């Protein structure tokens with residue numbers, strides 16, 4: 001599902017030279033509004049308020065220009081200085097009021113825009129967190145980050161600030177145009193002859209910009225993804241002397257982005273100067289006609305200058321409105337990518353009416369399950385796996401690489417479910433598919449190989465699964481995990497922020513933090529995925545003691561390659577290379 005839009009586009013691309021983005025369907029503005037309006041809705045009352053304030057600011061500008069006309073006609077031309085002071089006072093007052101209203105309008109528009117961004121970004125992130133890790137891993141993280149930043153920004157520029165700007169530009173346009181017509185309708189008609197040219201160019205340019213900016217956004221996602229992956233694997237790049245290759249990878253993606261951005265810039269930056277040419281021609285026509293009107297006394301000098309000022313003011317909202325085509329184009333491109341993220345569904349969904357698992361004892365059974373990854377139904381990762389583990393017993397799971405051990409761990413925390421129409425995994429006799437995934441995860445703690453340390457204090461890292469834990473509970477968990485001594489020796493003890501000032505823990509210390517985290521959760525079932533893998537013998541020994549304490553009295557599924565560790569288990573499940581499970585007592589008698 002997640003990959004679908006690109007896959008479809010790739011298929012088409014086989015017999016077409018255009019890029020996938022050019023071929024993917026554009027999202028029309030109406031659809032962008034329909035999909036993203038719910039995140040604007042809580043602030044919808046502010047849209048007219050911001051628009052009204054900005055329009056009032058524009059009205060103030062109209063009034064200022066009108067006062068300027070009076071200044072010329074009543075003070076400068078007749079050389080009557082007496083009328084200057086009241087006019088000057090009125091002009092300053094109007095300018096101040098107009099500045100205040102414009103400020104308030106723009107501030108409230110920014111507030112609406114930022115609150116929209118906050119809501120939508122949080123919603124997309126919360127949707128991403130409904131997806132199991134495998135579904136997320138299938139995507140480039142950098143590309144997801146680009147969708148959460150640039151693409152969401154572009155949607156905002158249409159559905160929140162775009163609405164306010166368009167409405168206030170439209171109303172300002174009416175104000176300035178009304179004032180211009182009031183001053184001299186023949187001049188105004190001449191000036192407005194340029195309007196169809198604006199409209200036509202806006203449409204042509206808008207469509208092209210939409211197409212180009214979609215390609216640019218796709219390339220930007222690629223750059224972010226490669227930079228992120230490259231930095232995340234920097235130790236490998238250094239160790240294998242592949243830094244230049246990593247730089248080249250980023251440069252290659254960057255070149256595609258450069259090409260796409262330049263193509264967009266050629267169109268987007270050609271547009272305003274072209275409009276300026278139209279503006280100059282329109283202005284000259286007005287001056288020529290204005291001079292004619294002056295000679296036949298149909299217009300005063302102040303009137304002509306005020307007219308020119310209105311016209312200049314009018315071009316800004318006109319340009320804003322025609323720039324809307326660009327905004328619509330970019331928002332359509334961003335919307336397509338964000339909608340695709342939101343449409344990615346989790347393969348793990350609670351059944352309607354699924355209840356919570358409660359008061360779990362820890363009797364774990366697995367009956368003849370088969371498990372396949374998406375698109376690999378012909379080659380199941382696990383099949384015919386059966387075992388029964390009583391509360392408090394330890395089941396060691398062994399098997400060669402690729403046999404399906406980690407897949408079994410994923411099933412036990414419901415990152416995946418067994419294939420439909422096959423057996424079930426039961427906890428205290430309840431099929432895990434019949435209860436909520438959250439309650440399964442409340443009963444089962446997974447200790448993955450990677451301790452997953454966050455850039456946060458040691459205390460917060462330990463309390464990750466129970467943020468409300470008291471300081472003494474956190475400390476006790478660290479003591480139980482044999483981590484208290486090295487934590488106390490850190491510069492700020494439990495408040496030391498990991499990763500800050502280059503502070504890294506050793507592999508064994510990291511594991512013990514993770515064990516402390518598991519102690520604090522204190523669930524009846526544990527899944528340990530190769531808890532000593534990657535550690536040297538002394539570090540592994542330091543991890544084993546706290547692990548034994550952790551496992552005591554808890555049903556434990558222990559994935560391991562270590563024969564010595566497996567011998568201490570109550571049961572052993574051996575998975576063959578093709579994912580078939582066979583269970584036995586450690587001594588070799590079949591269960």
Ligand SMILES: Nc1ncnc2c1ncn2[C@@H]1O[C@H](COP(=O)(O)OP(=O)(O)OP(=O)(O)O)[C@@H](O)[C@H]1O
Nearest residue numbers: 134373376381399400401402403404405406407408
């Ligand atoms: N996300 C995935 N998508 C598709 N196939 C997968 C995925 N994860 C694992 N597999 C496949 O499922 C099979 C079992 O993988 P799994 O990771 O469970 O093996 P394992 O026994 O844990 O291996 P190892 O000891 O090397 O960690 C392998 O053939 C693997 O290629």
